[in-house]
Amino acid sequence: MKVGFIQFSPILGKPTQTLERLEYLIDKGKHSDILVLPELCNSGYAFNSRQQALNSSESVADSKFIRFLYEKSNKYNLYIVSGFCEKSDKDLYNSSILVGPNEYIEVYRKSHLFLNEKDFFSPGNTDYSVYDIGICKIGMLICFDWVFPEAWRILALKGADIICHPSNIVLPGLCQKTIPGHSICNRMFIVTANRIGTEDNLTFTGSSIICDPRGNILTQASDDQEEVMISDIDLNLARDKSITSRNHIFLDRRPDKYLDIAKAIEESV
Numbered sequence: 001m002k003v004g005f006i007q008f009s010p011i012l013g014k015p016t017q018t019l020e021r022l023e024y025l026i027d028k029g030k031h032s033d034i035l036v037l038p039e040l041c042n043s044g045y046a047f048n049s050r051q052q053a054l055n056s057s058e059s060v061a062d063s064k065f066i067r068f069l070y071e072k073s074n075k076y077n078l079y080i081v082s083g084f085c086e087k088s089d090k091d092l093y094n095s096s097i098l099v100g101p102n103e104y105i106e107v108y109r110k111s112h113l114f115l116n117e118k119d120f121f122s123p124g125n126t127d128y129s130v131y132d133i134g135i136c137k138i139g140m141l142i143c144f145d146w147v148f149p150e151a152w153r154i155l156a157l158k159g160a161d162i163i164c165h166p167s168n169i170v171l172p173g174l175c176q177k178t179i180p181g182h183s184i185c186n187r188m189f190i191v192t193a194n195r196i197g198t199e200d201n202l203t204f205t206g207s208s209i210i211c212d213p214r215g216n217i218l219t220q221a222s223d224d225q226e227e228v229m230i231s232d233i234d235l236n237l238a239r240d241k242s243i244t245s246r247n248h249i250f251l252d253r254r255p256d257k258y259l260d261i262a263k264a265i266e267e268s269v
Contacts, residue, residue: 001033001034001135001136001232001233001235002031002032002033002034002230002231002232002233003032003033003034003035003036003162003189003191003210003230003231003233004029004032004034004035004036004191004210004228004229004230004231005035005036005037005191005192005193005208005210005221005228005229006022006025006026006029006035006036006037006038006193006227006228007038007193007194007195007196007206007208007221007225007226007227007228007229008021008022008025008038008195008196008226008227009195009196009197009204009226010038010040010041010042010043010044010045010195011044012043012044012045012046012047012056012199013043013044013052013055013056014044015042015043015056015064015065018041018042018044019064019065019068022037022041022068025226025228026072026076026080028228029078029228029230030075030076030078031230032078032230033078033079033135034078034079034080034081034136034138034162034164034191035078035079035080035081036080036081036082036164036165036166036191036192036193037080037081037082037083037166037193038082038083038166038167038168038193038194038195039083039094039096039142039143039166039167039168039195040083040084040085040094040168041065041082041083041084041166042056042058042063042065042082042083042084042085043056043057043084043085044056044199045168045195045199045202045204046116046199046200046201046202047116047120048200050092050119050120053085053092053120053121054087054092056085057085057086057087057092058084058085058086058087059086059087059088060086060088060097060104060107063084065082065084066084066097066099066104069082069097069099069104070099070103070104073099073100073101074101074102077101078101079098079099079100079101079133079138080098080099081096081097081098081099081138081140081164081166081191081193082096082097082099082166083095083096083142083143083166083167083168084096084097086107086109091122092120092121092122093109093110093121093122093124093125094109094110094113094117094121094124094142095107095108095109095110095124095142096108096109096110096140096141096142096164096166098131098133098138098140098164100133105131105133106129106131107126108124108126108128108129108140108141108142109122109123109124109125109126110123110124110142110143110144110145111123111124111128111141111145111148111151112144112145112147112148112151113144114143114144117144128141128151128154128155128158129158130155130158130159130160136161136162136235137159137160137161137162138160138161138162138163138164139155139158139160139162139163139164140163140164140165140166141155141163141164141165142165142166142167143165143166143167143168143169143175145165146165146167146175146178146179146182146192147178149182149185150261152182152185152186153185153186155186155188156186156187156188156250157250160188161188161189161235161238161239162188162189162190162191162233162238163182163188163189163190163191164191164193165179165190165191165192165193166193167192167193167194167195167208168194168195168204169194169204169205169207170202170203170204170205171205172205173205175192175194175205176192176194176205176207176209176220179192179209179211180211180215180216180217181215182211183211183212183213183214183215184213184214184215185249186213186249187213187237187238187240187241187249188213188238189210189211189212189213189233189235189237189238190209190210190211191209191210192208192209192210193208194206194207194208194209194221196223196224196225196226205223206221206222206223206224206225207220207221207222207223208220208221208227208229209221210229210231210233212233212237213237213238213240214237218231218233219231
């Protein structure tokens with residue numbers, strides 16, 4: 001099967017212009033089976049107030065952005081994962097949505113908020129879930145979730161073949177170095193779709209990446225150019241969890257040794 005990403009620059013607070021650009025870019029990625037878009041793709045990132053974030057948000061039920069993704073998904077018979085600014089009652093979430101050819105499937109809300117995101121968004125209240133779309137099983141994480149290995153491992157234990165990772169990465173040279181390690185330790189494919197451009201005082205690092213379960217970089221974008229990239233992947237690699245003939249990444253686990261991981265943070269700082 002084929003997986004791909006779109007690396008581009010959403011336009012802050014101008015959803016119509018963003019959709020016009022995405023129209024062309026999704027058409028370029030139409031031959032993929034799964035296409036991943038950046039974080040907060042419908043809104044841009046560097047809000048100057050919560051009100052601006054609220055004005056840029058959409059609820060799933062009446063989102064023009066999600067309807068657009070669904071129409072593209074249906075037209076090209078592909079699955080799309082995209083970040084979006086989600087309004088739910090009085091709360092705002094930094095969310096990711098999985099859209100399929102027949103319907104939107106599910107939303108994941110970002111667990112680990114980065115920097116000024118804490119001024120605008122509520123911490124995510126969704127589980128780490130895996131979605132069986134028939135051709136494979138997909139998990140979703142968002143940007144700063146990359147720092148926390150627990151999230152990746154939970155999705156791996158739940159059977160994810162591929163983690164789709166919409167991102168707006170601004171810390172240079174860190175996440176993109178870490179993604180191959182998450183791939184190796186969990187034996188799964190990862191598609192990180194980062195954005196480019198500058199908003200306010202933030203410069204986004206691009207370098208979107210697709211890794212295989214052995215940590216090989218299948219494709220990687222530039223740090224500042226708009227790009228659509230697609231890779232062929234072999235799902236059998238993600239379903240073989242053996243490191244050697246006598247070592248299996250899940251069967252060799254010792255959960256009884258890991259109880260300290262749940263202790264309060266006060267004990268470790």
